[in-house]
Amino acid sequence: MLATGVIITESLSEETRRPGxxxxxxxxxxxxxxEKKPLQTGEEGNFLPDFYRGQGLGDLLLFSFALTVTILLAKTGLTGFDWTLFSLVFLLVVGVALTSALVLSLCEPFLRSTHQIRSAILAIVIVMIIVAMSVLLAQQALVFAMLKDRVDLGVALDMVVLAVIPVGVSLRYFSVKQKMYVEKNAAREAGIQAHQxxxxxxxxxxxxxxxxxxxxxxxxxxxxxxxxxxxxxxxxxxxxxxxxxxxxxxxxxxxxxxxxxxxxxxxxxxxxxxxxxxxxxxxxxxxxxxxxxxxxxxxxxxxxxxxxxxxxxxxxxxxxxxxxxxxxxxxxxxxxxxxxxxxxxxxxxxxxxxxxxxxxxxxxxxxxxxxxxxxxxxxxx
Structure with missing residues (x-):
């Protein structure tokens, strides 16, 4: 309900006044x-988006899809494209991507505390380890299902080498996008303060x-x-x-x-x-x-x-x-x-x-x- 209109006829009440x-x-x-506070955007030191809170997951899935299509087209071409194989590879790539995002989010405090180049190298190494472990686990699952004779370490090594370039490109993309996000936030905050x-x-x-x-x-x-x-x-x-x-x-x-x-x-x-x-x-x-x-x-x-x-x-x-x-x-x-x-x-x-x-x-x-x-x-x- 609307409060009854009140016409102001005096200054502040005693409750709203200050001591002196x-x-x-x-x-x-x-x-x-x-007090000379710098602009605070809340994300100045972040090297990557906060994947743990859902930032950048759409781009991550899009990268996974594009990488899967590229791998299969390079291997089989258009004529031999196999949708079943595509589904399996896509699940593997998405699993690697999401696991990497989760681990990088957990390591985010440490990545923020070190130099950006060192952080980038460490992030790539972390993702490469996850790729190798994922490929080995996938092979072990195939062996357990009796669809493969043994685990081939050479395949895991090949996948790690092949993944270096797309992983580096994707990390660079997320880094640039995060920087643009922070700058946009800073510009917005500066505009708000100027108008205020x-x-x-x-x-x-x-x-x-x-x-x-x-x-x-x-x-x-x-x-x-x-x-x-x-x-x-x-x-x-x-x-x-x-x-x-x-x-x-x-x-x-x-x-x-x-x-x-x-x-x-x-x-x-x-x-x-x-x-x-x-x-x-x-x-x-x-x-x-x-x-x-x-x-x-x-x-x-x-x-x-x-x-x-x-x-x-x-x-x-x-x-x-x-x-x-x-x-x-x-x-x-x-x-x-x-x-x-x-x-x-x-x-x-x-x-x-x-x-x-x-x-x-x-x-x-x-x-x-x-x-x-x-x-x-x-x-x-």
């Missing part, structure tokens, strides 16, 4: 100067001017404003997690609105219609705040009498829908700012939730509405 403005500002400055850092400077200037004017007339309110501003910019500047619970984003937005109310006073009202969206919903940090800033900057601020912003949040199945509506003055509009904010939010949502995430806007009479829809499940590259 000075302490927060010092902590913010300290983190900015000392693009909060408008004019908001900071306006907020500081408001705080300066309150220091003499209302020191307590000025202190609350500094706490709100410190918390807001700590999230922007110190690398907060890319995805945060939606409730934290809403808390941040309430702090932002509290700051704007100090500047606009009774001209700014806001109504929150928040449904039961669930505890598992996460959203990119600072996604909803720029939309609210647009509603203030392009809507409320341009109206002499101000107006009311309406925020509606609901969940339908595995999708979350957010609507932000504000009044507008058709004669005074900063259309470029609207488009930049929409583009910013769309980029960050699609980076996390894939191309199905939607961000759009529409004008209905004297109101402007921004609509955001995204799935609960995070998109995987």
């Amino acid at each position: 403005a000075l302490e927060l500002m010092v902590d913010w400055k300290k983190q900015l100067l000392t 850092a693009s909060i408008r400077p004019h908001f900071l200037y306006n907020a500081l001017n408001v705080i300066a004017s309150l220091i003499v007339s209302d020191p307590e309110k000025a202190e609350r404003a500094v706490e709100d501003l410190s918390e807001l910019f700590r999230d922007v500047m110190t690398g907060s997690p890319s995805l945060i619970p939606l409730r934290e984003e809403l808390s941040l937005c309430r702090r932002y609105i509290a700051l704007e109310k100090l500047r606009l006073g009774g001209r700014l009202e806001i109504e929150w219609q928040i449904g039961d969206y669930g505890e598992d919903v996460k959203i990119p940090s600072l996604t909803l705040q720029p939309v609210l800033e647009n509603a203030v900057y392009h809507g409320i601020q341009l109206l002499h009498g101000g107006g009311k912003i309406e925020v509606r949040i609901r969940r339908t199945g595995d999708w979350v829908h957010i609507d932000v509506q504000n009044p507008r003055n058709p004669r005074l509009q900063h259309n470029k700012g609207h488009k930049m904010a929409i583009k910013n939010v769309r980029y960050r949502l699609r980076a996390h939730f894939g191309p199905s995430a939607r961000v759009g806007s529409k004008v209905t009479g004297s109101h402007y509405t921004t609509h955001i829809s995204f799935p609960v499940k995070v998109y995987k590259l």
Whole structure:
């Protein structure tokens, strides 16, 4: 059920406030100067995909199929192609490939700790040992079934020699693909961080001017404003997690609105219609705040009498829908700012939730509405 709409008339409650403005500002400055975290993709040191978790298994099966066809065509040609023999050889090749993938995944911590060339050589040696053992076991099975007289070590050696080139090529392929995957993740993360850092400077200037004017007339309110501003910019500047619970984003937005109310006073009202969206919903940090800033900057601020912003949040199945509506003055509009904010939010949502995430806007009479829809499940590259 939707919660009853509430018009904000005051700043933060005591539960959402922080211990002290000075302490927060010092902590913010300290983190900015000392925390220089490199980009983390989670897979920088991986030499190969994580086969154990299913990465690259499709390519592995395709390689196995192509290798089997190549071996049989080289041996029998098109006219003598035997599907029964193909099935047996394909099962052997797939077994070797999957076993190799499992062993390489188990050895992954050690492979990551050594030089890449040494890792590649070791990986090839591991696969060659598995090939030799698989061929010997297959021959032993044929001997046990009385389809072969004895185990021939020469056959195992021949298969090892023949497998060197395709194994080396496939490992090189997976290595290059993994590198491209990591670089794509790093580029995506860099884009997310760049967009996250693009909060408008004019908001900071306006907020500081408001705080300066309150220091003499209302020191307590000025202190609350500094706490709100410190918390807001700590999230922007110190690398907060890319995805945060939606409730934290809403808390941040309430702090932002509290700051704007100090500047606009009774001209700014806001109504929150928040449904039961669930505890598992996460959203990119600072996604909803720029939309609210647009509603203030392009809507409320341009109206002499101000107006009311309406925020509606609901969940339908595995999708979350957010609507932000504000009044507008058709004669005074900063259309470029609207488009930049929409583009910013769309980029960050699609980076996390894939191309199905939607961000759009529409004008209905004297109101402007921004609509955001995204799935609960995070998109995987």
